[in-house]
Amino acid sequence: EPEVxxxxxxxxxxxxQEVILRCVPISNHLYFYWYRQILGQKVEFLVSxxxxxxxxxxxxxxxQFSVERPDGSNFTLKIRSTKLEDSAMYFCASSVGRVSNQPxxxxxxxxxxxx
Amino acid sequence: DAKTTQPxxxxxxxxxxxxxxxNHSTISGTDYIxxxxxxxxxxxxxxxxGLTSNVNNRMASLAIAEDRKSSTLILHRATLRDAAVYYCxxxxxxxxxxxTGKLIFGQGTTLQVKP
Numbered sequence: 001e002p003e004v005x006x007x008x009x010x011x012x013x014x015x016x017q018e019v020i021l022r023c024v025p026i027s028n029h030l031y032f033y034w035y036r037q038i039l040g041q042k043v044e045f046l047v048s049x050x051x052x053x054x055x056x057x058x059x060x061x062x063x064q065f066s067v068e069r070p071d072g073s074n075f076t077l078k079i080r081s082t083k084l085e086d087s088a089m090y091f092c093a094s095s096v097g098r099v100s101n102q103p104x105x106x107x108x109x110x111x112x113x114x115x
Numbered sequence: 116d117a118k119t120t121q122p123x124x125x126x127x128x129x130x131x132x133x134x135x136x137x138n139h140s141t142i143s144g145t146d147y148i149x150x151x152x153x154x155x156x157x158x159x160x161x162x163x164x165g166l167t168s169n170v171n172n173r174m175a176s177l178a179i180a181e182d183r184k185s186s187t188l189i190l191h192r193a194t195l196r197d198a199a200v201y202y203c204x205x206x207x208x209x210x211x212x213x214x215t216g217k218l219i220f221g222q223g224t225t226l227q228v229k230p
Contacts (some may be wrong), residue, residue, distance in 0.1 A: 004158075031216050043159060043202075043220040055215035091158045098216030101147055101166075106158030 002026045006092050006107035014115055016081050021110045023075045023092030025083065032075045033093040033104065036060070043091065049075065050098070079112075087114045119203045124225045127193045135224055137203030142183050145182040146207045149219070150177065152187045154201040159202065159220070162188065198228045 005024045013019045025032050034046040048055040049067050057065075066078045075094075079086055087109050093104040127133040138201040139148065140211070148163040163170055163177045168197040170177040191198055202223040206216075 033217065035218075035220075042222060043153070043218075045217040045219065048215040048217055050215070056217060058217075093158075093218075095216060101164065102216075103149070103164065104159075104163035104216070104218060105159065106157050108156075 001045055001103045004018040004092055004105050006109035006110050007009060007091075008110060009108070010111045010113070012113045013082055015084055017111065019079050019082055021090050021092075021112070023077075023080075023107055024073050024093075025075055025092065025094030026105055027073070029094035029105070030071070030095055031055075031095045031098050032067075033095075034077045035106075036093045036111075037091065038088045044076075046090075048098075055098075074089065080089065082112075083112045085112050117126075118207060119221060120203070121203055121221065121224045122156045126227045126229060127190075127197075129195060129228055129230050130192050133190040133193045133197070133226065133227065133228075135190075135201050135203075136185065137187070138185045138187065139203070139205055140184045142205060143207060148177065148183075148186050149180060149204045149206055149218075150175070151202045151220075153202070153223070154196075157203065159218075162201070164206075168194040175212065189225045193226075195228050197230060198226055200225050 007022045033047040035043050038068045045058050046062045047057045064080045068076050089109040091109045095104045095105045150162040151159040153159045165177045178187045202222040
């Protein structure tokens with residue numbers, strides 16, 4: 001069964017540094033998402049992306065965050081200047097469509113640790 | 116998205132059925148009921164969804180009350196691998212604020228399965 005893959009599985013970065021988290025969504029999917037989960041807390045929506053542009057972003061997704069689909073397969077999340085509070089699991093998800101009867105498929109996440 | 120209410124935790128014995136409840140008393144007529152689960156150290160995983168009728172798939176069954184104000188996820192024979200956090204999520208294509216397909220996760224129900 002096709003799956004969403006994320007790399008790296010764990011990223012350790014100094015505060016203030018840039019970090020790029022990478023995702024390869026399922027190949028025929030058109031809608032892409034990033035979520036994050038701070039340790040012990042809920043999974044939170046960050047951003048949705050369709051047709052090479054952001055469809056929706058949450059309040060968390062401020063100017064330090066950006067997303068890109070640089071080629072036909074990768075979907076990346078960049079954090080320009082990381083803060084301690086960016087430490088979390090980051091999950092990428094994709095779906096065929098956005099309508100309510102179509103599930104999202106998640107990767108196993110990247111654990112981002114900011115020192 | 117309409118609010119859902121789930122118990123914080125439940126316990127089950129291995130190989131016994133598990134009924135995970137979800138209350139959604141403010142559900143609208145166009146809300147789909149989705150269930151996802153998150154195994155330890157993994158991303159959320161789609162389990163099942165439905166609108167009005169009961170649904171079965173290879174993972175679970177979804178029983179939806181006639182008034183749609185509650186639903187129950189049924190795992191017919193729990194295994195140790197089913198220990199996870201289970202999320203009941205409502206999704207509506209007709210949300211006037213726009214719908215880009217994002218999922219809004221609550222705290223879910225933590226299911227423990229005892230051998």
